[in-house]
Amino acid sequence: MACSIPSLLICLLLLAPQLGSSYHTTSYSHGRKHVVLRSSQDSRVPPSCSPIHSGDDGGPLPVMHRRSACSPSGAGLDHSKPSVDDTFDRDALRLSTLFGKSGVTIPSTGTPLAALPGASEYHVAVGFGTPVQKFHVGFDTGSASAGATLLQCKPCAVARGAPCPRAFDPSKSTSLVHVPCGSPDCDVSECKGRRCTRALNWKNGLQNATFVTDTLTLTRSVIVDKFRFFCLEMAARSGDGSSGILDLSRDRHSLASRVAPSRATVAFSYCLPSYADSIGFLSVGGARPELAGHNVTYATLRSKALHPNLYSVQLVGFSIAGQDLKIPPIKLVGDTVFELHTTFTYLRPDVYAVLREQFKGWMRPYRLAPPLGDLDTCYDFTGLSSMILPDVTLRFKGGATMDLDIENFMYFKDPENHFSVGCLAFAAARTLEPVVAVIGTLAQGMTEVVYDVLGRKVGLIPRRC
Known part of the structure; x- marks a missing residue:
């Protein structure tokens, strides 16, 4: 069935029984708009969890949301x-x-961290030691974890002295070495004694x-010898079920810093799943x-970033439904x-304020x-049985663009139902x-974010997971 642009919505309504999902989103280039139709069908297939935990095929590590039914680290949570x-x-x-007390702040009701979700929303399975002990850990590009990979280690205990689960046992690894005080790998100025x-x-x-x-051990083909990390001696009550967190920041001891620089490779990349039951x-x-034929655009890494351990780029503009927002460049520096x-x-x-007012103007037909x-x-x-929302695009210095789908720029009170309250x-x-x-992670869902540290740029590839 061929559809002209003015009659696109009518055509989509006729096709609705064939769309194959409860709430189908269709994007089209003319007008830069998203169309959502109500459908009585739901052909979503529950995730198959059996093959995703090993990552032993030499390919990328599967990324799971902490609430995924496929994540054993979240069992019972x-x-x-x-x-x-x-x-x-x-x-x-x-x-x-x-960013510290002088950095970015947003209103907070003061709820204690212990009552909130765990620190890591996304997990991967990796191995530590020889022979390999495998654990689910989070990963972080922000070096909020003291500039080092963290791992729960034995001996440790949780409440009332009970043994802590999912902890690395150093005594069973033949390749473990304690970092001594005075070592270049010990950046603790007050360190005294034989261990850092x-x-x-x-x-x-x-x-x-x-x-x-x-x-x-990340995969069969990616093994890092003499990798430095912190062994934590007490079990953390985080609620995310993980055993630690991989540091992928720009710190000199991070996992990213251990990747051999090459013009044919990048330091690392990730693609976050948009839903808890999907895999990145x-x-x-x-x-x-680009050597693998992917359509990637790059943003330039800032050379004089205020926080040197962060991968900072420069946002240079927005557009809504293809129309550029009038934001003075000085406000984006x-x-x-x-x-x-x-x-x-x-x-x-x-x-x-500029983004909000432009978006509200486009959304006048809705309550x-x-x-x-x-x-x-x-x-x-x-x-409603249908709705049309504008495309939202972010642009970065260097030429990178980030086109957001509805799930990326809208938050729905009922995530299973777009025909509810959305913000x-x-x-x-x-x-x-x-x-x-x-x-944040909502905007990044389904986009592969590529960290080319040698080339000093961050790449974006849409719809990669």
């Missing part, structure tokens, strides 16, 4: 979706950790942590995407980061709804330093 307020509190705590140890505040608890080196991937030392532990995307208040937390641009789509998934952040934007 509460997989319910956190409230908007809890998500904002968690984001606020994360941003405070990254420090107190570390992690997941809302003070823990003793000891630097060691050991073998890190993490690739370390993989082939450069500063750092923008792709963040793995915040959900929503945060902008300077003056930049967010306004009360705010959800700090998401203040909300609409009630209840009872623009951006919020204002009070800033006291030149941080322009923090792009």
